[in-house]
Amino acid sequence: MDALLRLQEQYLSLVRASATQGVVRDIAESLIAYPYLDVPATARRTGRTSQAILTAMNKLLELGVLAERPPAGRRRRFVALDVVRVLSAPRQTDRRRPARPVDVKSAGHGRCSYQVFCSELDISTVKEAGTVPLVELLGTLTAVGCALVGGVFFAFSGFVMPALGRLDDGASAMRAVNVTAVRPPLMVLLFGTAAACVAVLVVGPGVLPRVGAGLYLAGTVGVTIAANVPLNDRLERDPSTWPAYLRAWTRWNSLRTAAATVASVLLLLA
Template identity: 30%
Template sequence: MSTSQNLLLAGAAITTALMAGLFYAYSCSVNPGLNRLSDTAYVTAMQSINRAIQNPIFFISFFGAPILLLINTWVHYSQPLSSRFWLLLGATIIYLVGVVGVTILGNIPVNEGLESFDVQTASLEEIAAQRATFESPWNKLHTIRTLASILALVLVITACLSPREE
């Protein structure tokens, strides 16, 4: 395998690992910590987090992973099809559907609903209702993308370790 192919594969592994790590950290520290907050503090914190995560560093990893996975899948396409190709294709599909798709079609619309909610003018009952509307669906969607990113990472690592059949 050429140096450029190694670098591409390493880039896919790194960006996928960064996203899996981010989602995992949320699952075992951020979400349980936020769960302990009052309704007002929870809604305010999630609004702040949802704004803060929209930054270039996050976007490079979030979108870099599927771009690099797609490129690697294409680079490793040859006849006969190798196990590395199939592993990368699986990682690409899982990441695109389970991370990008779930985020765009699920988490972002839920986040936008929370963003449009004005905590300052809402009653405590309205804030509690907003939290209930947001928290459970968001956490379920987050669990899907956490598992998908970890599975994609396992497939990429396995591809890195598998011999390229020529």
């Protein structure tokens, strides 16, 4: 980790020395977490335009911070070689030759005041799966949690509540459901995902994942606490409110279902 932080500071020093800031600095700062880049994915992650991202990557290429990888179709791809070197060093096997210094300038990748290291193995064959950043894993797991919560709530709006509405004593059945619902695993799933969303708001990459996390907290957890739970309490005190409860509870439940589903999609867009 210390080696990565030193690389990050080295990148930022190069950016400052070139009198560039903004998108260039943001990308340089995030390279220790995202050493493999392309324009569309980086634009989605940062919330910037594709043109701004491409201009910034070309500047980092000129500075020697990035190297260009073989393109995927028409899409240009980039890599921070020295970050890859640090991340892949513990995984070296006997089939790989010892690492040697390579001058990025001599390789045709622009000016550079320092050396980066790579192995004789071509960088395009390095397994990117081995360098999946923790923040990306957090976003994926949070998206899965949101999707699961949305699926549970969808089941209620889609067929559980309509079925209870057809019963002669649907109120008693719903009251029994409400007692069971406040136990694990639903509570762990609902509020565990909420905790993950808070973490995404703090360290998550880009704008869209943060919007998704905020949407889940406000539209799913917030609606649950402010609307559905008070309705449950009212039904427990007075079962005669069942007809009005059925309509209101289902509307609010559909809203929190939509919020959880959209949140999941936004989190995956990172």
